[in-house]
Amino acid sequence: MARVYNWQIGREMSYWYPERRSKKQFAAVFDTNKCIACQTCTLACKTTWTSGKGQEYMLWNNVETKPYGFYPLGWDVNLLEKLGAQNWDGQRYAGQTIFEAAQAGERVLGWRPDDIDYANPNVGEDDCVNAVDRGAYFSGVHNSWFFYLARICNHCTYPACLSSCPRASIYKRPEDGIVLIDQGRCRGYQECVKACPYKKTFYNAMTGTSEKCIACYPKIELGMQPQCFVNCIGKIRFAGWISKPENARADNPIDFLVHVKKVALPLFPQFGLEPNVYYIPPLNVPREFLVQMFGPNVDGALETYRNAPRDKDLSGLLTLFGSTELIVAKWKRVEEQIMGYDDSGREIIRVPLREPTHVRQAFDAARGVARTNIS
Amino acid sequence: MKVRDFVLPAAVFFAATLAGCAKKEPPASDSEVKAVFEKTLPSTVEDKIWQRAPLHTAKLLLQDMVEPRLMQASTSFVRVQSVTDGRNIAFRLSWNDATVDDVPGPGRFGDACAVQLPASTTADVPAPQMGEEGRPVEITYWSAIFQAVVNGRKDDISAIYPRVKVDHYPFEAPSLKPGSAAQQEMAKRYAPARSLGNPMAGPRKVPVQDLLAEGPGTIRQAEKSLSSGSGKYSQGGWSVLLVRPLPGGIQAGGRTQAAFAIWEGSHQEAGSRKMRTVWIPLSLGSAK
Structure with missing residues (x-):
């Protein structure tokens, strides 16, 4: 095992391979507060990539209701229980990562779902914590809660799938950090399925190999965001590139949200993979639950997010979510205008901080009809 | 000794010997x-x-x-x-x-x-x-x-899960003639390991x-x-x-x-x- 630095847990840790970061790292920010679990992302992915034989129950992208939704069943709670105490000492994780907690003979602490665990992708959907009494109404305090968690492969800096493969069939592309399973080399041992804590590698019984989210790399190579991003109805997703914290640039949208504003947080950073999908945590969910899921910086992230209406830069950048199919590598706000630029510096999108409001008269005198405002 | 007393053990012994011959270690x-x-x-x-x-x-x-x-x-x-x-x-x-x-x-x-x-x-x-x-x-x-x-x-998945119900495979659309070059080409696209010639993927x-x-x-x-x-x-x-x-x-x-x-x-x-x-x-x- 090598020693590598994982900034998300604020310390060095053990990993199967030495630290070798990609030239660029694919990353994303998901705003959980905007997700309505319409599953359009799931279908966009499904119809693009997993309509083949053996992929019937395979969802590279899924949206589950937390805390009672899981795909596959119990993917997170099973591992959380195995991992034991996960305490933080400020910004430094004091517990063990899944690499450090690996049992004898294993490279990673993991578990392997049964086929039946994939059979109910909508288990727990819309189930909320605490019963809602008859006649209950909202009075400013959320006594009952759930939220939607959209998930894809995290294209981790330290992928557990990659480290677990005994024949190195999984690789991380040096040019963009996307993690792929070599379909010509994989022999279907399912070690990666056991090792990935997010359970985002899947065994295909018809091809005898494991398969996973490819971050729509043919689109990425053309400077475009993946299918699940551009089809998102709620515009909750934003794809781009992330830097190491010490190299963060405020004009890089992902860096700005993750490193500068610290409003978007990694999913289960304590597992130790340095996952590269970052979540703006949901409001109105008990703090303890969020800290376990997103780490110790939940309070700050939520405060920043609540203040977004008064923060023109943050709210400005959030308006770029879902505004273009292209990847915004750089951004700038000038007064009430937000501009997005591609890798070459070409302006690819310009949006107003606030859309102009038009009030339509209820009666159209020109046509002699009354109109109803529907949205 | 009656004949019957001799024949039965002899038959058992003979049969056992035959069986032993057939299953020679x-x-x-x-x-x-x-x-x-x-x-x-x-x-x-x-x-x-x-x-x-x-x-x-x-x-x-x-x-x-x-x-x-x-x-x-x-x-x-x-x-x-x-x-x-x-x-x-x-x-x-x-x-x-x-x-x-x-x-x-x-x-x-x-x-x-x-x-x-x-x-x-x-x-x-x-x-x-x-x-x-x-x-x-x-x-x-x-x-x-x-x-x-x-x-x-x-x-096929139905051989593993007999009650499975699959709505549709794009490469089995009615517009594609089964077994045609176009249909085979499309089927490969949905099985990357097979199209790369991975021996795990068949056909076998x-x-x-x-x-x-x-x-x-x-x-x-x-x-x-x-x-x-x-x-x-x-x-x-x-x-x-x-x-x-x-x-x-x-x-x-x-x-x-x-x-x-x-x-x-x-x-x-x-x-x-x-x-x-x-x-x-x-x-x-x-x-x-």
Whole structure:
């Protein structure tokens, strides 16, 4: 095992391979507060990539209701229980990562779902914590809660799938950090399925190999965001590139949200993979639950997010979510205008901080009809 | 003594002797695998030739040298017999197994076995753990999952989950003529491993694979598929026939080494999680 630095847990840790970061790292920010679990992302992915034989129950992208939704069943709670105490000492994780907690003979602490665990992708959907009494109404305090968690492969800096493969069939592309399973080399041992804590590698019984989210790399190579991003109805997703914290640039949208504003947080950073999908945590969910899921910086992230209406830069950048199919590598706000630029510096999108409001008269005198405002 | 008192025990003795003849135990070979010379190689695990081929019982060890390791022993020994015709060599491997595991799926693994030989016969052999860099080993691998498909199980999800209901596969759209070039091309697009020619992905005509390795984790498909074989489950165990060409530099009357591995599917064994032997001397008989 090598020693590598994982900034998300604020310390060095053990990993199967030495630290070798990609030239660029694919990353994303998901705003959980905007997700309505319409599953359009799931279908966009499904119809693009997993309509083949053996992929019937395979969802590279899924949206589950937390805390009672899981795909596959119990993917997170099973591992959380195995991992034991996960305490933080400020910004430094004091517990063990899944690499450090690996049992004898294993490279990673993991578990392997049964086929039946994939059979109910909508288990727990819309189930909320605490019963809602008859006649209950909202009075400013959320006594009952759930939220939607959209998930894809995290294209981790330290992928557990990659480290677990005994024949190195999984690789991380040096040019963009996307993690792929070599379909010509994989022999279907399912070690990666056991090792990935997010359970985002899947065994295909018809091809005898494991398969996973490819971050729509043919689109990425053309400077475009993946299918699940551009089809998102709620515009909750934003794809781009992330830097190491010490190299963060405020004009890089992902860096700005993750490193500068610290409003978007990694999913289960304590597992130790340095996952590269970052979540703006949901409001109105008990703090303890969020800290376990997103780490110790939940309070700050939520405060920043609540203040977004008064923060023109943050709210400005959030308006770029879902505004273009292209990847915004750089951004700038000038007064009430937000501009997005591609890798070459070409302006690819310009949006107003606030859309102009038009009030339509209820009666159209020109046509002699009354109109109803529907949205 | 009445005649009846004599006839009955005599009949029992005679029948028992006959049964013994029909199920003649092959001679034992404790120290090595002896490949007897035959003009014709056996074509099944039941071939009568096997009654003449010495039986070597090889103790199986945990693969606990490289991660991921097998930490809990499963199959304890494999019985090995061998026959050569001077060009090819046949192995008959049999081992006890309480369960038939031949269905693939998430968390499901197939029973399997393999024979390993040094790619070239020299005075010393490469490391028994799948050879070493520059000193490859040749592996003939048999899988119960492959065998089930060769035996006629449909290569389709409905063969694994009989009640499955699939709405639609894009490559089976009514607009595509089944079996047409356009339809085949589209089907490949939805099975990347198959379109890349990954031998795990099928289509499959034989239940064995010819593989090469130069150390743990380096297994790859041999340039040519030359091996054949078949496996059969009966009486609480598998019997598998593997036939392959003799490796380079060895001929009838020569000596080399062989190693064997067994994977127990119900124990979630695959890849490096297996029971294996050390190198075992292999002597080849010759025409008298």
